[in-house]
Amino acid sequence: MNGDDRNDELETRVSDALGAYASAIEPSPDALDRIRDGRPNRFVSRGPVLAAAAALVVVVAIGAGVALSSDDEGLDVGVDPPDATSTSTTDAPTTTTAAPTTTTVPPTTVPPTAPPTTVATNSSIFDDGVLATAFAPLEGAQWQAIMDAVNTGFGSESPQAAGEAVAARTIAEVSGDVPIEIRVNVRQQSTLDAIVEITYRRWPDDSVSGVDQELAVQMGEAGWFVVSGRSRSLCSRGLDSAQNLCV
Amino acid sequence: MMVTVSTADAVPLPVVDRDEALVALFHEHYRPLLRVAALLVDERAEAEELVQEAYARLYQRWPLRDEGSAPAYLRSIVLNLARSRLRRRVVAMRYRPTPTNAPGADEGAVLHDDQRAVVDAVRRLPQRQRECVVLRYYAGLSEAEIASALGISAGSVKSHTSRAMASLAARLEGHR
Numbered sequence: 350m351n352g353d354d355r356n357d358e359l360e361t362r363v364s365d366a367l368g369a370y371a372s373a374i375e376p377s378p379d380a381l382d383r384i385r386d387g388r389p390n391r392f393v394s395r396g397p398v399l400a401a402a403a404a405l406v407v408v409v410a411i412g413a414g415v416a417l418s419s420d421d422e423g424l425d426v427g428v429d430p431p432d433a434t435s436t437s438t439t440d441a442p443t444t445t446t447a448a449p450t451t452t453t454v455p456p457t458t459v460p461p462t463a464p465p466t467t468v469a470t471n472s473s474i475f476d477d478g479v480l481a482t483a484f485a486p487l488e489g490a491q492w493q494a495i496m497d498a499v500n501t502g503f504g505s506e507s508p509q510a511a512g513e514a515v516a517a518r519t520i521a522e523v524s525g526d527v528p529i530e531i532r533v534n535v536r537q538q539s540t541l542d543a544i545v546e547i548t549y550r551r552w553p554d555d556s557v558s559g560v561d562q563e564l565a566v567q568m569g570e571a572g573w574f575v576v577s578g579r580s581r582s583l584c585s586r587g588l589d590s591a592q593n594l595c596v
Numbered sequence: 597m598m599v600t601v602s603t604a605d606a607v608p609l610p611v612v613d614r615d616e617a618l619v620a621l622f623h624e625h626y627r628p629l630l631r632v633a634a635l636l637v638d639e640r641a642e643a644e645e646l647v648q649e650a651y652a653r654l655y656q657r658w659p660l661r662d663e664g665s666a667p668a669y670l671r672s673i674v675l676n677l678a679r680s681r682l683r684r685r686v687v688a689m690r691y692r693p694t695p696t697n698a699p700g701a702d703e704g705a706v707l708h709d710d711q712r713a714v715v716d717a718v719r720r721l722p723q724r725q726r727e728c729v730v731l732r733y734y735a736g737l738s739e740a741e742i743a744s745a746l747g748i749s750a751g752s753v754k755s756h757t758s759r760a761m762a763s764l765a766a767r768l769e770g771h772r
Contacts, residue, residue: 359765361731366714367734369652369707371631384651385615511671592726 495562495578504572508535508543511566511573516547517562519562541568614658619768622651625667628642628735629674634658635730646677671745679723717767725760728753 377383505511512533520531531549537544547562564578626647633643650673659668707715718729727746731737739757743750 355765359761359768362710362714363718363729363761363764364733366707366711367635367718367730369711371638371734374627374631374634374640374643376626376630380626380644380648381619384622384648384655385618387652388655424671508609582619 492563492579492581495580504569505566505574506572508538508545508566508573509533511575512545512547512564515545515562515564515575515578516549519547519549542566543573614655617658618651621666621670625670626651629670632671632730632735633674633678635718635734636675636727637681642681643678646681647674647676649677668745672747675727677747681725704748708744713768714764717764720767721760721763724748725756725763728756729760729764732757733744 353432512535514532516533530548532548532550533542534546534548536546543566545564545566547564548559549562550559560580561582562578562583564575566573567576628646629650630643633647634640637643637646638725650670653673654660654666654670660669718726719731723744728742731742731745732739737745739753743754746753
């Protein structure tokens with residue numbers, strides 16, 4: 350069998366397999382009604398999830414004194430920020446090499462009901478003006494809670510390590526189409542709380558130019574762990590502001 | 597087996613009423629679009645959701661200046677939503693293990709071992725390569741149509757498809 354024959358055979362195998370797989374997929378009986386009524390399935394299934402997410406954010410805010418809201422408000426742990434550390438990786442995003450972080454901060458008391466402080470979003474995330482300009486989110490981009498980040502990196506030796514654990518897990522879930530620039534940065538830190546921001550940039554996907562994540566991490570008995578998180582997409586072409594989706 | 601969902605030669609719809617247009621577009625294109633979406637996002641419910649979303653958007657924007665472009669418009673929305681959905685899935689960091697009894701998009705499909713191996717291999721392709729393979733070998737689109745639907749050049753389509761097939765060949769070698 351020559352090369353062309355093998356290619357033809359593979360194309361046929363792929364076509365047949367995809368066809369067999371898809372042939373079992375049938376529309377739900379009420380699909381047309383849902384479209385006509387303007388209530389695709391998501392409106393039914395996601396409402397309680399979003400409500401629960403919002404509720405958990407509030408609980409975390411009250412209980413821990415450090416939390417991330419899912420709107421565009423900024424973050425504040427109520428303490429003076431220490432020297433931030435950051436690491437960057439280029440072309441090898443699966444190996445975020447952490448520079449050792451040594452941060453000594455005196456114990457502080459975090460008011461349990463400290464309201465979040467609004468900060469200039471771009472300047473707070475991007476230290477250099479070039480990045481902030483090139484990847485400024487489109488108007489209407491919203492932060493969205495990322496509930497599954499909770500407890501990630503449990504037992505990490507530092508907020509930086511907890512953030513890198515999140516970044517590593519994120520990248521591990523990407524199959525090939527990975528960002529080629531990642532930065533993990535501890536923006537604020539006290540003895541027991543910290544804010545970690547992660548930026549993913551230069552995705553080889555032409556609809557998403559980057560993703561921001563912000564994590565609230567805490568020191569527990571076993572080490573640092575994530576207590577809440579939020580994310581937003583930066584779209585290169587356009588944003589569906591209603592759904593926070595790149596188009 | 598190849599299903600053609602090409603819209604390049606779509607005949608302009610003779611209807612102007614958006615309800616009539618919606619019904620016509622639904623009956624003609626919903627199922628193939630749903631199947632393409634299921635091949636791209638794996639989960640049947642998610643595929644249904646995003647195709648319904650695409651139709652809902654079209655419905656809200658009706659009438660279009662060129663009603664004949666509606667099928668291509670739908671397809672582009674579905675592809676963009678699928679891509680964004682996958683991106684969000686990554687960003688959402690769904691660390692929870694998938695329940696082993698969770699129904700997949702192929703629930704009910706009877707696949708031979710080789711077919712299942714091929715589908716699994718396609719699922720492991722990078723997203724762009726996967727899109728090109730699904731649109732080429734399931735939907736039967738031409739390189740130009742794929743390029744238009746994905747907003748990339750025909751050369752990129754060729755490159756992604758070529759890499760994808762090389763990867764599939766390597767992964768499926770000896771499996772038959």
